[in-house]
Amino acid sequence: MRAAPAPPRLSVPAVFRTSDILPQVEKALAGERLTFEDGVRLFQSEDVNALGWAANAVRERLHGNVAYYLKNRHINYTNICKYDCMFCSFYRKEGQEGAWLWSVDQVLEHVAPYKDKGLSEFHIVGGVHPTLPFSYYTDMLRALKREHPGVAIKAFTAIEIAYLAELTGKSLGDVLKELKAAGLDMVPGGGAEVFADRVRYKVCRDKADADRWFEVHETAHALGIPTNATMLYGHIETVEERVDHILRLRDLQDRTGGLKSYIPLAYHPDFNRLAKLGAPSGLDALRNVAVGRLLLDNVPHIKAYWIMLGVKVAQLALSWGANDIDGTVTWERIYHMAGAETPEGLTEERLREVIREAGREPVERDAFYNVAGSEGARGNPS
Numbered sequence: 018m019r020a021a022p023a024p025p026r027l028s029v030p031a032v033f034r035t036s037d038i039l040p041q042v043e044k045a046l047a048g049e050r051l052t053f054e055d056g057v058r059l060f061q062s063e064d065v066n067a068l069g070w071a072a073n074a075v076r077e078r079l080h081g082n083v084a085y086y087l088k089n090r091h092i093n094y095t096n097i098c099k100y101d102c103m104f105c106s107f108y109r110k111e112g113q114e115g116a117w118l119w120s121v122d123q124v125l126e127h128v129a130p131y132k133d134k135g136l137s138e139f140h141i142v143g144g145v146h147p148t149l150p151f152s153y154y155t156d157m158l159r160a161l162k163r164e165h166p167g168v169a170i171k172a173f174t175a176i177e178i179a180y181l182a183e184l185t186g187k188s189l190g191d192v193l194k195e196l197k198a199a200g201l202d203m204v205p206g207g208g209a210e211v212f213a214d215r216v217r218y219k220v221c222r223d224k225a226d227a228d229r230w231f232e233v234h235e236t237a238h239a240l241g242i243p244t245n246a247t248m249l250y251g252h253i254e255t256v257e258e259r260v261d262h263i264l265r266l267r268d269l270q271d272r273t274g275g276l277k278s279y280i281p282l283a284y285h286p287d288f289n290r291l292a293k294l295g296a297p298s299g300l301d302a303l304r305n306v307a308v309g310r311l312l313l314d315n316v317p318h319i320k321a322y323w324i325m326l327g328v329k330v331a332q333l334a335l336s337w338g339a340n341d342i343d344g345t346v347t348w349e350r351i352y353h354m355a356g357a358e359t360p361e362g363l364t365e366e367r368l369r370e371v372i373r374e375a376g377r378e379p380v381e382r383d384a385f386y387n388v389a390g391s392e393g394a395r396g397n398p399s
């Protein structure tokens with residue numbers, strides 16, 4: 018999806034007329050595509066007020082005052098992983114203290130209380146388990162669909178899916194077809210980290226590389242499976258590597274149109290091997306949301322993932338380019354094991370309140386960004 022061809026032209030307020038990013042702000046307002054150099058400039062500028070204003074103008078042009086949320090439940094079925102990414106606090110090795118693996122029955126037990134409670138989505142990601150058979154994944158999807166037929170399943174990062182292809186010797190297309198037949202509706206955006214080879218070599222050299230991440234997403238899109246995309250920022254990446262990452266996502270979206278949302282994820286420093294770097298600031302979080310909104314003129318939704326940003330920064334992000342705050346979540350381990358201080362879930366009432374406090378109108382969506390209860394909701398539109 019590209020931005021509307023002839024967006025109504027807004028004028029830049031006088032206070033930003035002397036901004037060093039005036040050319041970029043004017044291009045964005047005119048609906049013109051920003052370049053790599055523009056992206057670098059936006060990240061480097063100290064005029065964060067102009068940046069936030071421009072991102073908000075584009076966000077409101079696309080989505081008005083609406084901010085989406087959904088009722089979802091996370092399922093982190095195992096934290097046992099054959100890899101050992103330096104930024105990761107979640108993984109354990111088999112037999113190590115704190116390692117877990119749920120059987121399919123245990124997965125069902127964990128989500129049984131949510132049956133017929135109007136949940137829209139299961140978000141399922143885990144470590145890349147070294148010995149689970151492919152049938153575990155398809156059995157889990159089938160069992161969840163059988164017990165919760167109205168709940169969309171967003172499952173397995175590109176890294177998990179690439180590993181399943183390696184494990185089975187099947188093509189990515191065949192693996193995704195089998196997962197889809199078993200109940201997979203959507204693929205989450207994780208595992209993207211930062212696409213630059215330099216960064217991946219230093220922080221996660223053993224797992225699927227950027228080309229393979231794109232192959233998974235492109236194959237999913239060709240099969241009618243929509244996906245999300247992330248960037249894990251705030252560790253060793255440069256501004257240029259951030260922009261390169263975002264523009265590679267924009268190129269993917271030009272080719273396929275299958276990305277639903279972009280989610281900039283802040284690196285969390287507790288209990289992992291990059292801890293000495295510290296956490297990125299709240300301002301950097303807002304900057305990433307804003308630049309993402311301005312560069313990704315073809316991705317409809319920008320998510321401020323409240324679990325990771327904290328509720329207060331997520332509220333601010335709703336006026337810095339984000340139009341979605343994610344969901345009730347209920348049980349989150351990946352960022353809490355890395356020091357996230359947010360609660361592990363919020364009630365629907367509290368989520369609506371959080372959005373209203375930020376001056377936005379809360380609208381419940383399903384996994385595919387249909388308004389909940391509307392025609393097409395709970396069905397995969399793509």
Ligand code: SF4
Pocket residue numbers: 098099100101102105106107108143144145176221224
């Ligand atoms: S980020 Fe994912 S692949 Fe890397 S160690 Fe953690 S769980 Fe494993």
